[in-house]
Amino acid sequence: MKKVTMADVAKLANVSKSTVSQYLNKRYEYMSEETRKRIAEAIEELGYQPNIIARSLKQKTTATIGVIVFNMLHMLTTQVLHAIEEECQKRGFQVIVCNSGDDPDKEKTYVETLLAKQVDGLIVFPTGKNEDVYRRLVEERFPLVFVDRMVPGVEVDSVLLDNFAAAEMAVDYFASNGYRRIAIVTPPLVPYNVPRMERLEGFRAAMEKRGFEVGDQNVIAAEPAALPRELKKRFVEPERPNALFAINDLTLMGVLRFVKDAGVRVPDEVAIINIDDVPFADIYTPALTTIAQPTFAMGKKAAERVFEQMKAKKADGPRVFRFSPTLMERTSIRRGKA
Amino acid sequence: MKKVTMADVAKLANVSKSTVSQYLNKRYEYMSEETRKRIAEAIEELGYQPNIIARSLKQKTTATIGVIVFNMLHMLTTQVLHAIEEECQKRGFQVIVCNSGDDPDKEKTYVETLLAKQVDGLIVFPTGKNEDVYRRLVEERFPLVFVDRMVPGVEVDSVLLDNFAAAEMAVDYFASNGYRRIAIVTPPLVPYNVPRMERLEGFRAAMEKRGFEVGDQNVIAAEPAALPRELKKRFVEPERPNALFAINDLTLMGVLRFVKDAGVRVPDEVAIINIDDVPFADIYTPALTTIAQPTFAMGKKAAERVFEQMKAKKADGPRVFRFSPTLMERTSIRRGKA
DNA sequence: TTGTAGGCGTTATCAT
């Protein structure tokens, strides 16, 4: 198939492999116009394509970075990936995408495989349960960036939403429009899932700041699939919430499923706000007020950090990059009467 | 950083590189239990990780396949990618994902880069405007599969929806529920975009089969962003449509934007059906009747085909795999009175 | 300005 090698080109052009190599690397400086042309012709004629693998072996760099995500289907993932790809494209890098499915074992295997494949850097949406693996990378100063989640106890550049602020923003917005019976809707709370916990904390802090109580009655945690049922249960209680804060797009779906099935009117009976600016937010009725993550900026930053780390080769102190959420005011909340 | 090589392991274990290599490739057959253990220990102690690049150079296979898509953000893409990744994962392959942004030049560059990186196969969501590039691959018998779109004149395994049937399905369903004034809503029609044309043809055929006329009045083609405006224009005309067939998720958004802004009631004033089972289909009000593509099956098949081609190494005649759409009956169409 | 030679880390072929 493709067996044309540099040697073939060299022979046809009547020069040595080195010269061809020079040519390929655009070091024309001391090359006669004459040979340059001959080489170009030979390449053309043979349809020569350099073998980057061979080059990589020598140069110890592959111009590819690995990205391990825990959920490829998640909208955030897709958008961040897109930005990463774009940033890599600019620099002539390629991206190997791996989906861990939030399984730490798979994640670990992927890290090892990618390292074996000599990727130049790694961007990970971590499961959060592989501290040892990450720590080794950090010790080796291997270019690594976390996105969306971070791993407590592992000092790595991390790109994430200012979750605390996002939750505060939700509560503030509700409160300033007269809502008090605010509940947070979230997947099960597990300690290693940092964003989840941060959102809860932000929620709690903002509530308490206003003297609103936070207890079981306004923390609704369940698997997305079980959410509608859980919400229905909550809504028969006397002091049912009149404002729901869904901490991500998946829980939002649970909430919307519920209001539809139960015939609860939005925003008259219950107001809704959520994190993640879902694509249907403004065609839904009522248009959904959301809190958007700057996904593109986050992806870009993540890529930029790996590249900087690749350059630096000295750990210039890992940093956490917090991105500010932005409120997208629409109509799933009744305005006024603060 | 990672300079531990096979030679180091060999030295520490007091064996030759060859033996270590055997060990790594699990050819224990003629290896003493003793040396086996020594090697294992050495590897452990040094934290040795094989260099797959070096292996690839020798074996001429990289266990990675390249995927070039024209729009990473598209839902179909994401889901198909997911399936491809999963299928590759099973076989120990990795996936390099590239986004052409529907730009033929970028697409071409990516093909070249991926070949230079020695990927073992290529799955492409083609822009449709690089026949020459593809034809070369075909001549070289390079494992290649097209997804979603195909390229007329290039004989390659292609995985796509039965677009004709999908469009027929839409018309049939409308018609059998008493609708006559059916319009198709599509992005601009360009000849190299095969699915688009096929959907239009299916629409036309199904309409004519019933003696419904097809003309300018029921082909609404515009850039998604311009669709709401275009639809508004159409809806002031006397014989306005009472059924809209959106050929993909993007045009659906345009349609929904329009009905919301114009206050057109669904399904009372206009019924809607579309291709692509968008995630919010059943939380929308009314729940959207859609025509789903088996995205997962399509991705899986695409991956399987590349692997088969890699095995076969003989062009066993390129095939087009048509996947059947499935109707997801919900409530954006009034039932009955056929 | 161009060529020679050695090496990158692994595998494969033969010996032993």
Place this chain on the structure above:
DNA sequence: ATGATAACGCCTACAA
């Protein structure tokens, strides 16, 4: 059962 040695295709001194 294990080892020596030559590739794999490219890059890079250094030599000419």
